Amino acid sequence: MKQEENKEHHQCLIIGSGPAGYTAAIYAARADLKPVMYTGMEAGGQLTQTTEVDNFPGYPKGITGPEMMEDFRKQAERFGTAIHFGYISSVDFSRRPFSVVLDEVKMITADTVIIATGATAKWLEIPGEQQYNGFGVSACAVCDGFFFKGVEVAIVGGGDTAAEEATYLAKLCKKVHLLVRRDQFRASKAMISRVLATPNIEIHYNTSTVEILGNGKNVTGVRVLNTSSGLESAINVEGFFVAIGHQPNTGIFNGQLDMNEMGYLITKPGSSKTNIPGIFACGDVQDMHYRQAITAAASGCMAALDAERYLAGLIPSPLILMSL
The missing domain is CATH 3.50.50.60 (FAD/NAD(P)-binding domain)
Incomplete structure (x- = not known):
């Protein structure tokens, strides 16, 4: 009972x-x-x-x-x-x-x-990523791209999602830095063609993201590593988008x-x-x-x-x- x-x-x-x-x-x-x-x-x-x-x-x-x-x-x-x-x-x-x-x-x-x-969303799990999540770091360009009108942003990924979101951001942002970890895209040929035809997208091949930089409140840049040369550098951006799936x-x-x-x-x-x-x-x-x-x-x-x-x-x- x-x-x-x-x-x-x-x-x-x-x-x-x-x-x-x-x-x-x-x-x-x-x-x-x-x-x-x-x-x-x-x-x-x-x-x-x-x-x-x-x-x-x-x-x-x-x-x-x-x-x-x-x-x-x-x-x-x-x-x-x-x-x-x-x-x-x-x-x-x-x-x-x-x-x-x-x-x-x-x-x-x-x-x-x-x-x-x-x-x-899959994340890179690098320093600064979670600290600035919602304050410059996003996993959805369609959701948050509007907030970055007229400024420079970076997006990481090499597949169709990254290519599509990069072209979407390019319509809103001054410049889009597309960080591709390998020496080529994984995206389809059609999506690659769209990216290459967009003048304000700069592609960084063989690039690994090391750290999201910020001022304690918002994103100010991203530190990257060129895996071919072994050199690190910083890119000044106000937004960072993760598009790795x-x-x-x-x-x-x-x-x-x-x-x-x-x-x-x-x-x-x-x-x-x-x-x-x-x-x-x-x-x-x-x-x-x-x-x-x-x-x-x-x-x-x-x-x-x-x-x-x-x-x-x-x-x-x-x-x-x-x-x-």
């Missing part, structure tokens, strides 16, 4: 927070799915590490990332979402109801699961959900549906192209609507069909 009382089961379980998770919670709660969210170890996701957000509709004067995520959380709670701090340490999606383990201790079951665990937070879903070669969850086109009916994914955990707060929020809406329709029986489960 005691074991039965301790059993926790929910119609809709949301794993992760951020714009995708909170938006999914708002829509799921309004649909009376009584969603329960476990935020993960970083409640609010990557935006809690962002200072100013100026490109999200509805905030004409801008807002800080932490403030915006607090607004999202309050709105989700207003409609009845139960939000808890904690992380899901393992999952079992092989049978229904689905089961997960919270904080390596507590078992929870759910009829539907919405995954919004996001992705984590993101790591989706999908480790606990290995072997259970379909992923691409980079570890992003694969969803069916035009939906949030994964390969397992009843499991939905939204936000950066399944989006390797846009990675914006607004697109994450939109996919969170999709996930909640998909979950609602699934629970209503509008999307029959193959297992149910097999039993008929």
Whole structure:
């Protein structure tokens, strides 16, 4: 009897927070799915590490990332979402109801699961990088490039993301120093051509970033090492962008959900549906192209609507069909 009382089961379980998770919670709660969210170890996701957000509709004067995520959380709670701090340490999606383990201790079951665990930017882990994160250091040119209009910036990376973000920054900034660690790009020929055709992008090949320089408040430069000559030098910049990729937070879903070669969850086109009916994914955990707060929020809406329709029986489960 005691074991039965301790059993926790929910119609809709949301794993992760951020714009995708909170938006999914708002829509799921309004649909009376009584969603329960476990935020993960970083409640609010990557935006809690962002200072100013100026490109999200509805905030004409801008807002800080932490403030915006607090607004999202309050709105989700207003409609009845139960939000808890904690992380899901393992999952079992092989049978229904689905089961997960919270904080390596507590078992929870759910009829539907919405995954919004996001992705984590890869960092160089060099001196000054974390100190000036949000004060000149960024991992998203589209998010923060606006703040560096008319000044010189540096961006590190040699793939398509770095090339694309360098050309984006070149439209805003006086000059862009593209720091490539090897003697050639890894980017596609089309992206390389775009970079080479942009006059205010200066490419530094065989260049390793040693340290982010600053005045205690903001970035003032970057110290680099030419790996061919062995010489160090400093480049005066006011912004430093890291574009060496993101790591989706999908480790606990290995072997259970379909992923691409980079570890992003694969969803069916035009939906949030994964390969397992009843499991939905939204936000950066399944989006390797846009990675914006607004697109994450939109996919969170999709996930909640998909979950609602699934629970209503509008999307029959193959297992149910097999039993008929």
